[in-house]
Amino acid sequence: MATQQISSALRAPAPSRPYRQARTGYGKRSAPDQRPAAPDDFALLPERERYVAGYVDHLPDGAAMDIKSLAKDLPLYGQMAIGTALRALAVAGHLRHVRCRVETLGQSRWVTRTYWSRTARDNEWWQAHLAGEADAPPGPPSAPSVAACPPAVPQQRTTTGPAPDGAPSPAYVALARLGRVDPRLGLSAGDCAALERLASEWFARGVDADYLTRALTCGLPDRIGSPVGFVRRRLTDKIPARLPDTSAPAAPDKPARRLLVECAECGHPGPADALPDGLCRPCRADSPAVATARGGDTEAGPPAERDVHALVGSLRNLMRTP
Structure with missing residues (x-):
């Protein structure tokens, strides 16, 4: 039975400049x-x-x-x-x-x-x-x-009113930005319109655009043949559970x-x-x-x-x- 050798190769580098700082709170x-x-x-x-x-x-x-x-x-x-x-x-x-x-x-x-x-x-x-x-x-x-x-x-939102003056909805904007985050998920205007209703259901359950983007872009395969089909599947399969409205004022x-x-x-x-x-x-x-x-x-x-x-x-x- 071979004896396991513990390697000391690839020691973590000592940085030559200050560490990257996250935003406050992160x-x-x-x-x-x-x-x-x-x-x-x-x-x-x-x-x-x-x-x-x-x-x-x-x-x-x-x-x-x-x-x-x-x-x-x-x-x-x-x-x-x-x-x-x-x-x-x-x-x-x-x-x-x-x-x-x-x-x-x-x-x-x-x-x-x-x-x-x-x-x-x-x-x-x-x-x-x-x-x-x-x-x-x-x-x-x-x-x-x-x-x-x-x-x-997270507290569930009770209303998701329409965007003012015909501006695109938060769901549409989040979908349109996916291609900027990862080119494998680039969607056309028609794709965004087709998926807008599914994405809006996520916002109605209390999540924000940052959360939606992370859920759709984490763990992507190397190749995606149909971005619209892939995003539709994730919007359907990974939608957060609907939570009861338990909002109550916090004690002072x-x-x-x-x-x-x-x-x-x-x-x-x-x-x-x-x-x-x-x-x-x-x-x-x-x-x-x-x-x-x-x-x-x-x-x-x-x-x-x-x-x-x-x-x-x-x-x-x-x-x-x-």
Whole structure:
């Protein structure tokens, strides 16, 4: 039996210029209670994932962690490879992508954060930590809360009135911009008009153009023969659930805090306990890394029974394609 050798190749580069900073409220958020940094922190990960993890681990809080920024700073890999590496790191327990609703100066907005842990964490730890973050006031990351409370969901819009003066609707504009985000999804004016009603149903369920764009452009195949057919399918299959109107004024001494975990593969949001390993149910079912970590079983065991180190080790030979 061959002895596994831990490679030290491709160490994360030390940047020669300041880190890219994310917009205020976005970017990296370090998890608490991590062990001190050591040379073998990510030794069990495949080469690419170890390289990306080493770089991300040295980023300060608030640094940009989107795929495009990391691809610019790590020229050895393109955007697709970086996206695959981040997904593998989520499965391994090192990160979670989170959409968080914050209140600043009387205005409410959604921001996207990436919570990072040098120490690989299991699903129960992440659920407890993110539950505490959902109730914590704005500021530095807090320690995980002992009592887990369910994260709130986005408030559903009650009206979606027509655009004034014949201007294109938000749904039409979001569809028209897809080709600017990714040329593989370039739509004609007729395509946008044909899909406008489907996209409007997303807006009627409380999402915004940024969320719609992310849901339609995450995890694209290399080639798309029919952009209009592909977008129609995603608009139909990935439409968010219709939520009951539970709007209620927040207590003056405790402003509402809302937090949803994003699927590391497709960007679909949900409560932390509904996205084990940072993946939604459909993406989790299709993930070879998760399937191998289960040892071939068709049913995943409870999060507490899963071995984080075994899961990390299973990624070595599975995450080699971009």
